[in-house]
Amino acid sequence: MAAVSVLSGGAIADGGVTAWGTLEAGGQGGDALLGFLAGFGLITAVTVVPMVVLGWLAGGPAGRSLGRGLRDGLGGNPAVALVVGALAVATAILVGTRVGLALDSMMTDRFATVGTALATVVALLVSFVVVAPLGRAVAWVLSRVVGASSRSGTSVALVVAAGAVAMFATCRRYLPNEYAWAPTLALLGLAVAALPVFHRWAAPFLGGLRGALALVVLVAISGTAVAKLEALPGPARDALINRAPFAGNLLGMAWSMTDKDGDDFSPILLGGDCDDSNADIHPGARDIVGNGIDESCSGRDAPAYAPPRPEPRDRPADVPTRQNIVLLLIDALRPDHLSFAGYERPTTPRLDRFRESATWFQNAYTTAPSTRFALTSAFTGYDARRVPYTTSGANSFRLGSGAETVAERLTRAGYDTVGYTISYVIQHSRGLGQGFRQWETPWPVNDWRVSYPVAAELTTDAVIEYLSERPVDADDPFLLFAHYRCTHDPYILHAEWDYGDEPMDRYDSALRHCDDQVGRVLDDLEARDDYGRTSVIVFSDHGELFGEHGLTNHGNSLFETDVRIAMIARIPGVQERTVAVPVSLADLATTVLDLAGLEGPDDAEGRSLLARVGRDVPEAFDDRPLFMFTDIRRGTVRHQAGAVLRWPYKYITDLRLGSKWLFNVEADPTESEDLLTDQPAQVAQLRELFDAYEAFVAVE
Numbered sequence: 001m002a003a004v005s006v007l008s009g010g011a012i013a014d015g016g017v018t019a020w021g022t023l024e025a026g027g028q029g030g031d032a033l034l035g036f037l038a039g040f041g042l043i044t045a046v047t048v049v050p051m052v053v054l055g056w057l058a059g060g061p062a063g064r065s066l067g068r069g070l071r072d073g074l075g076g077n078p079a080v081a082l083v084v085g086a087l088a089v090a091t092a093i094l095v096g097t098r099v100g101l102a103l104d105s106m107m108t109d110r111f112a113t114v115g116t117a118l119a120t121v122v123a124l125l126v127s128f129v130v131v132a133p134l135g136r137a138v139a140w141v142l143s144r145v146v147g148a149s150s151r152s153g154t155s156v157a158l159v160v161a162a163g164a165v166a167m168f169a170t171c172r173r174y175l176p177n178e179y180a181w182a183p184t185l186a187l188l189g190l191a192v193a194a195l196p197v198f199h200r201w202a203a204p205f206l207g208g209l210r211g212a213l214a215l216v217v218l219v220a221i222s223g224t225a226v227a228k229l230e231a232l233p234g235p236a237r238d239a240l241i242n243r244a245p246f247a248g249n250l251l252g253m254a255w256s257m258t259d260k261d262g263d264d265f266s267p268i269l270l271g272g273d274c275d276d277s278n279a280d281i282h283p284g285a286r287d288i289v290g291n292g293i294d295e296s297c298s299g300r301d302a303p304a305y306a307p308p309r310p311e312p313r314d315r316p317a318d319v320p321t322r323q324n325i326v327l328l329l330i331d332a333l334r335p336d337h338l339s340f341a342g343y344e345r346p347t348t349p350r351l352d353r354f355r356e357s358a359t360w361f362q363n364a365y366t367t368a369p370s371t372r373f374a375l376t377s378a379f380t381g382y383d384a385r386r387v388p389y390t391t392s393g394a395n396s397f398r399l400g401s402g403a404e405t406v407a408e409r410l411t412r413a414g415y416d417t418v419g420y421t422i423s424y425v426i427q428h429s430r431g432l433g434q435g436f437r438q439w440e441t442p443w444p445v446n447d448w449r450v451s452y453p454v455a456a457e458l459t460t461d462a463v464i465e466y467l468s469e470r471p472v473d474a475d476d477p478f479l480l481f482a483h484y485r486c487t488h489d490p491y492i493l494h495a496e497w498d499y500g501d502e503p504m505d506r507y508d509s510a511l512r513h514c515d516d517q518v519g520r521v522l523d524d525l526e527a528r529d530d531y532g533r534t535s536v537i538v539f540s541d542h543g544e545l546f547g548e549h550g551l552t553n554h555g556n557s558l559f560e561t562d563v564r565i566a567m568i569a570r571i572p573g574v575q576e577r578t579v580a581v582p583v584s585l586a587d588l589a590t591t592v593l594d595l596a597g598l599e600g601p602d603d604a605e606g607r608s609l610l611a612r613v614g615r616d617v618p619e620a621f622d623d624r625p626l627f628m629f630t631d632i633r634r635g636t637v638r639h640q641a642g643a644v645l646r647w648p649y650k651y652i653t654d655l656r657l658g659s660k661w662l663f664n665v666e667a668d669p670t671e672s673e674d675l676l677t678d679q680p681a682q683v684a685q686l687r688e689l690f691d692a693y694e695a696f697v698a699v700e
Contacts, residue, residue: 287695302695318573321597324534333540350519364567374541381589381606399431407435419481486514651686
């Protein structure tokens with residue numbers, strides 16, 4: 001009965017989160033109802049129904065003996081059992097989740113799934129022992145405060161209220177990225193707390209004909225929901241996979257267990273694989289044009305892609321060549337949080353001043369909302385899928401030696417190349433430093449948790465030290481890259497700029513701190529005699545989500561708050577201006593080469609921004625499509641999506657689930673109105689372009 005009560009709480013929570021997420025994603029009331037039934041039914045089918053059967057089996061002598069032993073071990077006090085049960089379940093789930101994420105980076109999905117299950121069970125057993133003293137203490141306090149039986153409704157209400165507050169506070173303070181678990185865990189605690197009442201009501205009910213009928217109805221709802229997952233509307237599918245705390249991870253486990261051909265895609269339960277007998281056929285696979293086979297499971301054979309013709313080099317005459325080049329990356333910086341862009345808080349006073357003599361690219365986009373892929377484009381000029389790289393574990397990455405970076409090109413051209421990056425890039429995004437004479441973090445790589453609050457200062461100190469040792473009349477110019485992670489989670493609250501304790505408040509506080517540290521570098525550069533031949537580009541690699549579209553963090557969507565980036569360039573010989581034409585992060589590499597007097601590759605996605613800053617932008621550039629993708633793991637779920645932006649329309653498709661969206665991002669920057677059904681001609685054109693490009697860049 002305990003297991004059924006707990007898991008029913010989880011099923012209701014997942015159904016509720018899925019329904020709410022469906023509405024946030026633009027679904028209607030009927031879609032939300034289907035989403036609730038899918039989330040509730042999936043958890044019920046996988047957990048509650050088997051638990052009912054196990055509960056029936058446990059009703060024998062052995063099960064009763066085990067129950068008496070557990071109750072006696074807790075002192076026979078129902079209040080103690082209530083508190084211990086709620087805490088143990090919550091602890092086991094959190095421990096299991098963290099262990100699962102760790103295992104996922106070290107072994108295959110199948111072994112990681114088994115390890116996660118074992119870790120959760122062990123954590124549950126250990127938690128019963130560890131938190132028992134706390135449970136006894138709470139029971140003692142209740143007996144004094146309530147002055148009644150520990151079975152009273154008042155006791156239950158107090159425990160539930162205190163537990164819910166503690167759970168939300170704990171998640172927000174120590175597990176900010178797991179906040180979505182809080183409602184589920186609170187409901188699980190409620191389920192455990194309500195066990196005495198539930199048991200008295202359910203025991204006689206389930207023992208008769210009504211219980212049998214209820215079980216039949218439960219199985220029918222669950223079976224129908226699971227069997228009809230493929231028929232769910234797009235918003236409900238998206239919410240089920242990306243937002244429900246349990247359902248997405250359960251489906252991820254099911255996908256890994258039913259992937260017969262080993263291509264990481266399952267043919268069932270929204271897994272997306274249209275041919276599980278062939279590892280070369282799955283969502284995101286290379287679709288060979290004209291062979292009549294739909295390798296990418298897009299529903300048709302891909303059309304041929306015609307890359308845009310290379311543009312003639314057209315740089316302003318006053319821009320010197322062989323400049324010093326400084327690249328300042330502020331990780332996860334949303335451009336709409338820049339105070340000069342109209343943000344309500346004074347988050348960037350120093351960047352505001354920098355912008356007064358710089359060009360602001362108002363509509364800049366990343367190629368992928370994750371650092372490893374974004375920096376690959378920034379350093380090569382190509383879509384990351386077009387350069388050699390390998391991945392391992394959850395999200396570890398290695399850039400192949402066959403990829404040529406701007407640092408390699410500039411080193412051969414006589415530049416001194418130095419880069420200061422962050423621990424995560426050093427450990428998990430290897431190869432991005434190819435070509436840099438010096439590529440390091442200004443703190444011990446394995447000590448990042450201790451160094452994180454002062455990482456920005458350490459980075460700035462390292463940059464200023466390098467510049468102080470650099471003669472202004474040196475024969476060789478330099479390329480200097482500095483990576484600031486202030487605005488990446490966990491967001492550090494700085495007392496000097498305390499805007500509150502919500503995630504966005506702490507993000508803004510961290511941004512204000514980052515602006516201060518970047519400002520020290522800008523001040524030092526301005527004071528140098530060689531500033532007149534030094535270009536400085538401040539940019540971000542992706543955005544950040546704070547509940548928009550029901551999502552947080554970054555990487556598992558292609559919505560505007562995830563893919564819009566900051567791009568501000570101060571280039572000698574170029575006057576301050578604002579460029580509204582969309583540009584790509586891939587343009588950074590080609591621009592760096594142009595500043596150094598070198599030609600970029602003709603077949604790259606990137607185009608030099610120098611052609612956009614001294615004159616009116618050509619009409620052909622206005623119509624240039626920008627492509628974006630994401631391929632990232634969150635728990636057991638692999639998120640894969642692609643998008644094409646041809647201003648002002650952005651077409652997004654989830655490669656696994658098949659969900660699609662169309663937005664006019666100029667008229668609707670919050671992407672609140674999906675135009676997919678209202679603009680069929682626009683959808684057809686962009687889908688044709690998207691499918692052709694996906695076939696062009698897809699690699700195995």
